Amino acid sequence: MLKSVLAACLFLLFVLPTFAQSSRVVRVQDSLTREPVIGATVRTPNSVKPLIGAVTDANGLATISGLPTSVTGLVASAVGYETGSFPLTAGSDTLVFLLKSVDESLDEVTVSATRTNSRIEDLPIKVEVLGQEDMNEESAVVPGNISSILGDISIIHVQRTSAVNGNQAIRMQGLDPKYTQILRDGLPLYEGFSGNLGVLQIPPLDLKQIEVIKGSVSTLYGGGAIGGLINIxxxxxxxxxxxxxxxxxxxxxxxxxxxxxxxxxxxxxxxxxxxxxxxxxxxxxxxxxxxxxxxxxxxxxxxxxxxxxxxxxxxxxxxxxxxxxxxxxxxxxxxxxxxxxxxxxxxxxxxxxxxxxxxxxxxxxxxxxxxxxxxxxxxxxxxxxxxxxxxxxxxxxxxxxxxxxxxxxxxxxxxxxxxxxxxxxxxxxxxxxxxxxxxxxxxxxxxxxxxxxxxxxxxxxxxxxxxxxxxxxxxxxxxxxxxxxxxxxxxxxxxxxxxxxxxxxxxxxxxxxxxxxxxxxxxxxxxxxxxxxxxxxxxxxxxxxxxxxxxxxxxxxxxxxxxxxxxxxxxxxxxxxxxxxxxxxxxxxxxxxxxxxxxxxxxxxxxxxxxxxxxxxxxxxxxxxxxxxxxxxxxxxxxxxxxxxxxxxxxxxxxxxxxxxxxxxxxxxxxxxxxxxxxxxxxxxxxxxxxxxxxxxxxxxxxxxxxxxxxxxxxxxxxxxxxxxxxxxxxxxxxxxxxx
Incomplete structure (x- = not known):
C-alpha cells in the first residue's frame, strides 16, 4: 500500500505538470507595416500531438487555450506570408509575432555588421545599405572599384590622398579617413600597413551589398570606427x-x-x-x-x-x-x-x-x-x-x-x-x-x-x-x-x-x-x-x-x-x-x-x-x-x-x-x-x-x-x-x- 501511495505521489509531482495547461494571447502583425494580419493560423509545432491552434481576428489577435507547459514555441502562418516559428516567453503580456510577406522576403535587407543579422528596419542604430541592385548597376558603370558608389552618399567624401598614384580614402562626418573603419564580410582586413593603398580597388561585381553605419561604433569591432563603419x-x-x-x-x-x-x-x-x-x-x-x-x-x-x-x-x-x-x-x-x-x-x-x-x-x-x-x-x-x-x-x-x-x-x-x-x-x-x-x-x-x-x-x-x-x-x-x-x-x-x-x-x-x-x-x-x-x-x-x-x-x-x-x-x-x-x-x-x-x-x-x-x-x-x-x-x-x-x-x-x-x-x-x-x-x-x-x-x-x-x-x-x-x-x- 505504501509503495502505491509513493508511486502516485511521484506521478503527480513529475508527470502531471507536463500536462498542465495554460492560455496565451498572440498578436500577429506584418513585419514591415506592423498592420494586423487577419486570418493567420497560430498553432503548436508538428511535434506536439494533438495540434492546438487558433485563427486571428480583425485585430490580428488569437487566444490559444489548453497549451501544455512543455510547449516552448508556436508556429504562425498566413496566405502571402512566410511561415514563422516563435518562442513562448514568460509573463502574461500579449505575444507579438511578426510575419514576413512573400514579396518583402524577396527584397528584405539584413545587416551583418551588427552581428545579429537583423532586418534593417528593426535595428536601433541607423544603417544605410547599398543593396544588390546598386551593386549590379555599379558593376557596369564603374567596374573597377566602389569609390564612385560610396561617393554618391552625401555624408561620405571620397578623398584622393596622392596626386600621382591614385590612392583614395573615405571621410565620414568630416573626420579624417583614419576614423572610418572598413570591414570585408565583418572582418577588419585593412588595418595598419595593409590598409594604406588600394582599399577601394574592390570591384562591385563580387558584392552583395555595402553597409554604412554612421557615427561611433567602436563597441562593435574595437578601435577605429569613430566617424563610421563600412562593411563590404x-x-x-x-x-x-x-x-x-x-x-x-x-x-x-x-x-x-x-x-x-x-x-x-x-x-x-x-x-x-x-x-x-x-x-x-x-x-x-x-x-x-x-x-x-x-x-x-x-x-x-x-x-x-x-x-x-x-x-x-x-x-x-x-x-x-x-x-x-x-x-x-x-x-x-x-x-x-x-x-x-x-x-x-x-x-x-x-x-x-x-x-x-x-x-x-x-x-x-x-x-x-x-x-x-x-x-x-x-x-x-x-x-x-x-x-x-x-x-x-x-x-x-x-x-x-x-x-x-x-x-x-x-x-x-x-x-x-x-x-x-x-x-x-x-x-x-x-x-x-x-x-x-x-x-x-x-x-x-x-x-x-x-x-x-x-x-x-x-x-x-x-x-x-x-x-x-x-x-x-x-x-x-x-x-x-x-x-x-x-x-x-x-x-x-x-x-x-x-x-x-x-x-x-x-x-x-x-x-x-x-x-x-x-x-x-x-x-x-x-x-x-x-x-x-x-x-x-x-x-x-x-x-x-x-x-x-x-x-x-x-x-x-x-x-x-x-x-x-x-x-x-x-x-x-x-x-x-x-x-x-x-x-x-x-x-x-x-x-x-x-x-x-x-x-x-x-x-x-x-x-x-x-x-x-x-x-x-x-x-x-x-x-x-x-x-x-x-x-x-x-x-x-x-x-x-x-x-x-x-x-x-x-x-x-x-x-x-x-x-x-x-x-x-x-x-x-x-x-x-x-x-x-x-x-x-x-x-x-x-x-x-x-x-x-x-x-x-x-x-x-x-x-x-x-x-x-x-x-x-x-x-x-x-x-x-x-x-x-x-x-x-x-x-x-x-x-x-x-x-x-
Missing part, C-alpha cells in the same frame, strides 16, 4: 542553377577591365568565384608632364566555398589574392624618354587572405559563431628614388554567442587582433613592431514594447602597447507611429597610433611618404579617445498608387581628445625634414546635419542628399590660428542628387554633387565645384547589357584653379599641392555585361 559584404550562392556574369569595360582614360563571377549551389555545398583584371595606362590629362591617372596592372581572384551540413550549421571559407603594379610620376620617365633621376613613384603589392565563418544553432534560440582571417600584405614602393619595403601579417579571430529570449537578443563574444609589421632592407627608418589587441564585448537588443527598443553595448580591449580601453554604447529606437522612426545613439571610441593609417598632415607640406617617416615614440604618443552622438528622424511611407517616399534627417556630434597628427621632426635627410607622429595640443570636434530624401514612382527614382559639417581643431586656451582652424580637406557642404528612369529595355540616370566651403591648412579656402555624371543602359534581353557612362561631365579639374605640381626642380623633386578636387577631368567608359 560578398555574394553567396543562392540557387542550384549556375549564375555566371562576365563584364568587359573600356574608358577614355585608357583603363580596361575584365571581370567574371560564378556562383552555384550543389546540394549542401556551394561555390562562388570572382576573377578580375585591370589594365590602366598612365595618362597626363592637364599637360603638366605628371600622371593624373597612374599606370595600374591588377589581378584579383576570390573563391569561396560554402557547406551546410544541416539546417542548424553552416560553414564557409574563402581565399582572396590581389597582385598589383602601379606607376605614377613624371610621364616621360615612365615612358623611358627622360633622365633616370626624374621623379617616379612605383608600387608593387601582393595581398593574400584566408577567411572563414562557422555558425551553429545550438537551439531555436541560441546561435554560436566562430570566424576569423589570416592575411599577408607585401608592399614595395620607390618614391623620390628611395625604396620602402615591408610586409605585414595579420590575424583576426572572433567567437560570439547569440541568445534570443523573450523580447531580447543578447550577444557575448571575444576577439583577438594581431598586426605584425616586418621591414625589409630599404631606405626608411621604420622599425618592426607587433601590435595585438584582445577584447571582449556584450550587446543586448531589447524590444521594450511595440514602439520602443534599446541596444546597449560594452567593449573592453587590451592593447599590448597602448593599454586598456572601456567602450560603452547606448542606442534607442522609437516608433511613435507607422511612418515615423526616431533613433538616438551615444558611443565612445579610441584609435591607437599607427604610421600607416591614412594620416592627415598636421600642417602644409608635411610629408607622409615612408622614407620620411620616423618610428612612433610609444613612450610619449598616446591613443586617441572619442565620444560621439547621432540622432536620426525618419519618415517612410508607400501609397496605394505605388508612390513611395523616404525622408531622413540626421544630427551628429563627435569629440576627439588630443588627436595624433603628423608634424615636421627636428631631424632631416636628403628629402628634407622627417615626419613624426605626436599628440596635437588641440582637440577635434565635428558637428553637422545630414538630410536625404528618396522618392519612387513607377519607373522613376529620385534621391536628394545634403550634408553640412563643421569640423574644427579647437583649443580654448590658445589663440594660435593653427589650433582653431577648420580640419583640412573636409568640405562643409555637400549636396548630392540622383535621378533615374527605367523601362523594359532602357535605364537612364543622372547624378550630380556639389562640394563647397572646403579648406586646406591655416583656413585657406579653395573653390567650390560641381560634379555631374550620366549613364545610359540598354538591356537587349535578360542576358546582355550595354552601358555608356560619363563621369565628371563638366570636366572639373584642380589644375583649372591652381598649379598642382610645384618646386624649384619639379621634374626631379616635385612638391605637390594637397588634392582637393578631381585631377583626371571627364571620364567616359563603355561596358558590355553578360549574365547567364
Amino acid at each position: 559584404v560578398s555574394k553567396s550562392p543562392t540557387s542550384e542553377k549556375p549564375e555566371f556574369t562576365a563584364l568587359l569595360n573600356r574608358s577614355g582614360l585608357k583603363e580596361s577591365n575584365g571581370n567574371a563571377y560564378y556562383s552555384q549551389k550543389y546540394g549542401k555545398t556551394g561555390l562562388t568565384l570572382f576573377t578580375g583584371y585591370t589594365n590602366q595606362q598612365a595618362v597626363d590629362v592637364t599637360g603638366d608632364g605628371f600622371t593624373d591617372s597612374p599606370q595600374i596592372k591588377q589581378v584579383t581572384v576570390h573563391p569561396r566555398f560554402f557547406w551546410n551540413p544541416s539546417n542548424d550549421s553552416r560553414f564557409n571559407i574563402g581565399y582572396s589574392y590581389t597582385t598589383e603594379h602601379r606607376e605614377g610620376g613624371y610621364l616621360p620617365r615612365l615612358e623611358g624618354t627622360a633622365a633616370a633621376n626624374t621623379y617616379q613613384n612605383i608600387t608593387d603589392l601582393q595581398r593574400h587572405t584566408v577567411d572563414f565563418d562557422a555558425n551553429h544553432n545550438t537551439s531555436e534560440t541560441n546561435s554560436f559563431t566562430l570566424k576569423g582571417a589570416l592575411s599577408t600584405f607585401h608592399r614595395k614602393n620607390t618614391d623620390y628614388q628611395k625604396l620602402s619595403d615591408g610586409r605585414q601579417s595579420s590575424v583576426y579571430l572572433e567567437a560570439n554567442d547569440l541568445k534570443r529570449f523573450g523580447k531580447q537578443q543578447l550577444i557575448v563574444g571575444a576577439n583577438l587582433t594581431v598586426e605584425a609589421f616586418r621591414k625589409n632592407a630599404d631606405s626608411t627608418r621604420l622599425v618592426d613592431y607587433t601590435y595585438s589587441t584582445i577584447g571582449g564585448f556584450v550587446q543586448d537588443d531589447w524590444q521594450v514594447g511595440e514602439k520602443v527598443s534599446l541596444q546597449a553595448g560594452l567593449r573592453v580591449d587590451h592593447h599590448n602597447t597602448f593599454g586598456n580601453f572601456v567602450l560603452p554604447r547606448l542606442s534607442l529606437k522609437l516608433k511613435p507611429s507607422d511612418p515615423w522612426t526616431v533613433r538616438l545613439s551615444v558611443g565612445t571610441g579610441y584609435k591607437t597610433p599607427n604610421l600607416f593609417v591614412n594620416q592627415t598632415p598636421g600642417a602644409l607640406n608635411v610629408s607622409l611618404i615612408f622614407p620620411r617617416l620616423l618610428p612612433i615614440d610609444v613612450a610619449t604618443v598616446k591613443a586617441e579617445r572619442s565620444v560621439g552622438t547621432n540622432m536620426d528622424i525618419a519618415y517612410s511611407k508607400t501609397f496605394e498608387n505605388g508612390f513611395s517616399i523616404q525622408v531622413d534627417q540626421a544630427f551628429y556630434y563627435t569629440y576627439i581628445n588630443t588627436p595624433v597628427v603628423a608634424q615636421f621632426a627636428s631631424l632631416s635627410g636628403t628629402l628634407g625634414a622627417y615626419t613624426n607622429l605626436v599628440n596635437a595640443p588641440y582637440n577635434v570636434f565635428s558637428v553637422g546635419t545630414d538630410t536625404y530624401v528618396r522618392l519612387e514612382y513607377k519607373s522613376f527614382e529620385l534621391y536628394l542628399g545634403y550634408n553640412h559639417t563643421l569640423a574644427k581643431r579647437a583649443d580654448k586656451n590658445s589663440t594660435d590660428v593653427a589650433n582653431n582652424s577648420y580640419l583640412p580637406l573636409a568640405p562643409q557642404d555637400k549636396f548630392s542628387t540622383t535621378l533615374a528612369w527605367e523601362n523594359e529595355h532602357f535605364r537612364f540616370g543622372v547624378e550630380s554633387s556639389f562640394v563647397g566651403r572646403q579648406y586646406l591648412y591655416n583656413n585657406e579656402r579653395v573653390r567650390n565645384y560641381w560634379i555631374v555624371a550620366g549613364a545610359a543602359e540598354y538591356h537587349y534581353n535578360e542576358h546582355w547589357r550595354l552601358v555608356l557612362n560619363t563621369e565628371n561631365a563638366l570636366n572639373v579639374k584642380q589644375a583649372n584653379y591652381e598649379t598642382v605640381v610645384t618646386g624649384t626642380n619639379p621634374t626631379v623633386q616635385p612638391t605637390f599641392r594637397p588634392v582637393w578636387a578631381p585631377l583626371e577631368g571627364i571620364i567616359v567608359n563603355a561596358a558590355l555585361k553578360y549574365t547567364l
Whole structure:
C-alpha cells in the first residue's frame, strides 16, 4: 500500500505538470507595416500531438487555450506570408509575432555588421545599405572599384590622398579617413600597413551589398570606427542553377577591365568565384608632364566555398589574392624618354587572405559563431628614388554567442587582433613592431514594447602597447507611429597610433611618404579617445498608387581628445625634414546635419542628399590660428542628387554633387565645384547589357584653379599641392555585361 501511495505521489509531482495547461494571447502583425494580419493560423509545432491552434481576428489577435507547459514555441502562418516559428516567453503580456510577406522576403535587407543579422528596419542604430541592385548597376558603370558608389552618399567624401598614384580614402562626418573603419564580410582586413593603398580597388561585381553605419561604433569591432563603419559584404550562392556574369569595360582614360563571377549551389555545398583584371595606362590629362591617372596592372581572384551540413550549421571559407603594379610620376620617365633621376613613384603589392565563418544553432534560440582571417600584405614602393619595403601579417579571430529570449537578443563574444609589421632592407627608418589587441564585448537588443527598443553595448580591449580601453554604447529606437522612426545613439571610441593609417598632415607640406617617416615614440604618443552622438528622424511611407517616399534627417556630434597628427621632426635627410607622429595640443570636434530624401514612382527614382559639417581643431586656451582652424580637406557642404528612369529595355540616370566651403591648412579656402555624371543602359534581353557612362561631365579639374605640381626642380623633386578636387577631368567608359 505504501509503495502505491509513493508511486502516485511521484506521478503527480513529475508527470502531471507536463500536462498542465495554460492560455496565451498572440498578436500577429506584418513585419514591415506592423498592420494586423487577419486570418493567420497560430498553432503548436508538428511535434506536439494533438495540434492546438487558433485563427486571428480583425485585430490580428488569437487566444490559444489548453497549451501544455512543455510547449516552448508556436508556429504562425498566413496566405502571402512566410511561415514563422516563435518562442513562448514568460509573463502574461500579449505575444507579438511578426510575419514576413512573400514579396518583402524577396527584397528584405539584413545587416551583418551588427552581428545579429537583423532586418534593417528593426535595428536601433541607423544603417544605410547599398543593396544588390546598386551593386549590379555599379558593376557596369564603374567596374573597377566602389569609390564612385560610396561617393554618391552625401555624408561620405571620397578623398584622393596622392596626386600621382591614385590612392583614395573615405571621410565620414568630416573626420579624417583614419576614423572610418572598413570591414570585408565583418572582418577588419585593412588595418595598419595593409590598409594604406588600394582599399577601394574592390570591384562591385563580387558584392552583395555595402553597409554604412554612421557615427561611433567602436563597441562593435574595437578601435577605429569613430566617424563610421563600412562593411563590404560578398555574394553567396543562392540557387542550384549556375549564375555566371562576365563584364568587359573600356574608358577614355585608357583603363580596361575584365571581370567574371560564378556562383552555384550543389546540394549542401556551394561555390562562388570572382576573377578580375585591370589594365590602366598612365595618362597626363592637364599637360603638366605628371600622371593624373597612374599606370595600374591588377589581378584579383576570390573563391569561396560554402557547406551546410544541416539546417542548424553552416560553414564557409574563402581565399582572396590581389597582385598589383602601379606607376605614377613624371610621364616621360615612365615612358623611358627622360633622365633616370626624374621623379617616379612605383608600387608593387601582393595581398593574400584566408577567411572563414562557422555558425551553429545550438537551439531555436541560441546561435554560436566562430570566424576569423589570416592575411599577408607585401608592399614595395620607390618614391623620390628611395625604396620602402615591408610586409605585414595579420590575424583576426572572433567567437560570439547569440541568445534570443523573450523580447531580447543578447550577444557575448571575444576577439583577438594581431598586426605584425616586418621591414625589409630599404631606405626608411621604420622599425618592426607587433601590435595585438584582445577584447571582449556584450550587446543586448531589447524590444521594450511595440514602439520602443534599446541596444546597449560594452567593449573592453587590451592593447599590448597602448593599454586598456572601456567602450560603452547606448542606442534607442522609437516608433511613435507607422511612418515615423526616431533613433538616438551615444558611443565612445579610441584609435591607437599607427604610421600607416591614412594620416592627415598636421600642417602644409608635411610629408607622409615612408622614407620620411620616423618610428612612433610609444613612450610619449598616446591613443586617441572619442565620444560621439547621432540622432536620426525618419519618415517612410508607400501609397496605394505605388508612390513611395523616404525622408531622413540626421544630427551628429563627435569629440576627439588630443588627436595624433603628423608634424615636421627636428631631424632631416636628403628629402628634407622627417615626419613624426605626436599628440596635437588641440582637440577635434565635428558637428553637422545630414538630410536625404528618396522618392519612387513607377519607373522613376529620385534621391536628394545634403550634408553640412563643421569640423574644427579647437583649443580654448590658445589663440594660435593653427589650433582653431577648420580640419583640412573636409568640405562643409555637400549636396548630392540622383535621378533615374527605367523601362523594359532602357535605364537612364543622372547624378550630380556639389562640394563647397572646403579648406586646406591655416583656413585657406579653395573653390567650390560641381560634379555631374550620366549613364545610359540598354538591356537587349535578360542576358546582355550595354552601358555608356560619363563621369565628371563638366570636366572639373584642380589644375583649372591652381598649379598642382610645384618646386624649384619639379621634374626631379616635385612638391605637390594637397588634392582637393578631381585631377583626371571627364571620364567616359563603355561596358558590355553578360549574365547567364
